[in-house]
Amino acid sequence: MGEKDVIVVVREFDHEKDRLGVEDVEKRCEVGPSGKVSLFTDLLGDPICRVRHSPSFLMLVAEMDDEKQIVGMIRGCIKTVTCGKKLSRSGKNPHQTTTKPVPVYTKVAYILGLRVSPSHRRTGIGLQLVRKMEEWFKENGAEYSYIATDSDNLASVKLFTDKCGYSKFRTPSILVNPVFAHRVGVSHRVTIIKLTPSDAECLYRRRFSTIEFFPRDIDSVLNNKLSLGTFLAVPRGFTWTGSDRFLSDPPESWAVISVWNSKDVFTLEVRGASRMKRTLAKTTRIVDRALPWLRLPSIPELFRPFGLHFLYGLGGEGPNAVKMVKALCGFAHNLAKERGCGVVATEVSSREPLRLGVPHWRMLSCDEDLWCIKRLGEDYSDGSVGDWTKSPPGLSIFVDPREF
Ligand SMILES: CC(C)(COP(=O)(O)OP(=O)(O)OC[C@H]1O[C@@H](n2cnc3c(N)ncnc32)[C@H](O)[C@@H]1OP(=O)(O)O)[C@@H](O)C(=O)NCCC(=O)NCCS
Numbered sequence: 397m398g399e400k401d402v403i404v405v406v407r408e409f410d411h412e413k414d415r416l417g418v419e420d421v422e423k424r425c426e427v428g429p430s431g432k433v434s435l436f437t438d439l440l441g442d443p444i445c446r447v448r449h450s451p452s453f454l455m456l457v458a459e460m461d462d463e464k465q466i467v468g469m470i471r472g473c474i475k476t477v478t479c480g481k482k483l484s485r486s487g488k489n490p491h492q493t494t495t496k497p498v499p500v501y502t503k504v505a506y507i508l509g510l511r512v513s514p515s516h517r518r519t520g521i522g523l524q525l526v527r528k529m530e531e532w533f534k535e536n537g538a539e540y541s542y543i544a545t546d547s548d549n550l551a552s553v554k555l556f557t558d559k560c561g562y563s564k565f566r567t568p569s570i571l572v573n574p575v576f577a578h579r580v581g582v583s584h585r586v587t588i589i590k591l592t593p594s595d596a597e598c599l600y601r602r603r604f605s606t607i608e609f610f611p612r613d614i615d616s617v618l619n620n621k622l623s624l625g626t627f628l629a630v631p632r633g634f635t636w637t638g639s640d641r642f643l644s645d646p647p648e649s650w651a652v653i654s655v656w657n658s659k660d661v662f663t664l665e666v667r668g669a670s671r672m673k674r675t676l677a678k679t680t681r682i683v684d685r686a687l688p689w690l691r692l693p694s695i696p697e698l699f700r701p702f703g704l705h706f707l708y709g710l711g712g713e714g715p716n717a718v719k720m721v722k723a724l725c726g727f728a729h730n731l732a733k734e735r736g737c738g739v740v741a742t743e744v745s746s747r748e749p750l751r752l753g754v755p756h757w758r759m760l761s762c763d764e765d766l767w768c769i770k771r772l773g774e775d776y777s778d779g780s781v782g783d784w785t786k787s788p789p790g791l792s793i794f795v796d797p798r799e800f
Contacts, residue, residue: 404467404521406528407442409455416459417466418443425511431724436665438701445661446509446608447473449620449798451613452533458512458521468512470525474505474538475613475800479784481606499605501612502784504773505530505538506799510552520556530560534772538783549674562768563785566608568793569763571756572741574698579730586723589628589636591652593618596709598639599652604711610794617708617798623657627710628741629720646729649714651750653724656797659703659737702738705731708797712750721753729755743800745793 409418424441439445447453450473459467478499485493499742507529512521533541545552556562582588591599599616604610611617618626628636629651636642707728712720725740732740743765744751769785 398752403461404458404524406456406462406524409457411444413440414457414466415487416440417441417459418469421466421469421511422516424513424687426789433600436667436670438663438665440660440662442661443469444471446799447471449622450506450619450796451475451616452536453667454529456525456528458525466513467516468521468525469509470507470511470529471509472507472529473531474503474504474533474536475611475796476503477612478605478608478610478794479504479540479607480787488794495742497606497790499610502540503531503536503538504609505541505730507541507543508799510543517551523559526555526560530772532600538772540769542701542769543765544765544767546762547764550622553766553768555769557575561772562770564766565765565769565785566767566789566793568743568745568767568795570741570761570765571745571754572739572760573725573729573750573754573756574739574760575732575737577733579733580726582726582730583719583723585632586629586720587632587634588727589630591626591628591639592629593623593626595639595735596613596652599628599643600709602639602643604709604793604794607792607794608790609796611612611796613706614717618654618794620798622657622660623797624657624705626652626654627724629712629727631716631725633800636693646713649712649720650714651712651720651724651753652709653694653707653711653728654709654719654797655731655773656706656708656800657729658706658741658800659733659735663701663703664698664738665701688789698738704739704741705734705737706797707742707798708795709752710744710748710750710754711792718750718753721750742800743793743795745791747789747791748793749791 438583444455447455453473455469457466457472459466479502480500481497482500483495484498485495507526510522510525543546543556543562596618600614617623631649634647705728710721728740739760742754743752771783771785
């Protein structure tokens with residue numbers, strides 16, 4: 397501990413005792429400097445909501461030793477995900493074996509929701525929270541730890557890279573599209589089929605399990621009550637006869653996407669926008685509602701709390717896959733509109749070829765969500781992928797909706 401470090405106790409969050417204190421810190425952290433627009437998150441009374449659906453999770457708080465005031469918190473979770481692939485032989489007859497890529501899994505930990513009260517910053521509290529969380533990660537066998545942060549969040553980037561030994565790893569993009577007051581058209585040349593969770597699981601495991609960060613417990617994601625379904629786009633006229641048949645004889649082009657209901661987990665609100673901007677937004681929305689056939693992109697109502705749907709598990713194949721993705725996003729937009737969401741968001745690899753089919757507004761999106769990673773111990777075996785932190789990125793990345 398350095399000289400400037402204040403005396404805080406870092407301990408596990410206690411819902412009864414700490415909820416109000418945590419909410420207070422959360423509120424003070426989100427409201428940006430006066431005059432600037434900032435995004436406020438309402439965790440709807442459940443500070444653990446952003447990790448509670450993960451297989452194992454922990455939330456810690458930092459409390460001032462003397463006044464018993466909460467001044468910071470951190471959330472973390474641990475799960476098993478794909479970190480690479482290897483070739484495996486299959487087939488019983490040694491003369492007829494084929495090789496196919498299979499996933500290599502690792503136990504990873506993820507840090508999110510780190511907050512320190514503005515009045516107590518730069519006194520070492522953030523660092524203490526990270527270190528304590530990493531202890532729990534190691535005790536539970538996690539091999540890597542990673543975080544995602546806005547690339548221009550200097551405080552957070554420096555904390556993790558300069559002080560905690562993390563290195564810059566991946567830079568996926570968060571693509572956000574507003575939900576308009578009108579429905580959007582979906583191509584008539586595409587049929588959209590809702591898959592059962594078990595068909596979806598089969599498709600994801602057989603086609604996507606070698607993608608980085610694919611969660612080994614994909615079944616618990618798909619069966620979670622927040623998952624609103626997996627939707628498959630195929631050429632019109634194609635009939636679905638089960639995942640086995642589909643996978644052995646797929647149409648020339650197809651695409652798939654799953655929808656997660658983040659609206660029931662947290663809401664967002666833009667605060668601090670000028671009255672002019674608000675009025676403009678309101679006017680376009682009224683016009684859009686009154687004259688929907690104009691198909692005006694109305695600025696969504698972001699100045700009141702709004703919810704979102706998160707699209708995950710985006711994939712597809714064939715020459716028309718991008719068009720199929722576009723149709724799925726149109727469908728997902730209309731679902732979000734029916735369910736009263738303000739925006740639809742997704743997160744994709746910067747090299748994802750299918751991102752061309754995802755409609756989004758640049759001003760609402762984040763081009764570079766910076767993921768930093770660290771290897772937690774040196775005594776792990778290198779396995780067949782070696783040190784993951786040094787591996788080049790793939791074309792796609794699987795972003796788990798549970799921790800978005
Ligand atoms: C990021 C945050 C948690 C840091 O908390 P903190 O308690 O102030 O951090 P610490 O005092 O432990 O700082 C440790 C190191 O981080 C880096 N750091 C922290 N704040 C910094 C800043 N404003 N500018 C540059 N470096 C900074 C420094 O290397 C610092 O070490 P130093 O003080 O010896 O130079 C805090 O700024 C915060 O709550 N920000 C808003 C929420 C947020 O962005 N969370 C991160 C999302 S993952």
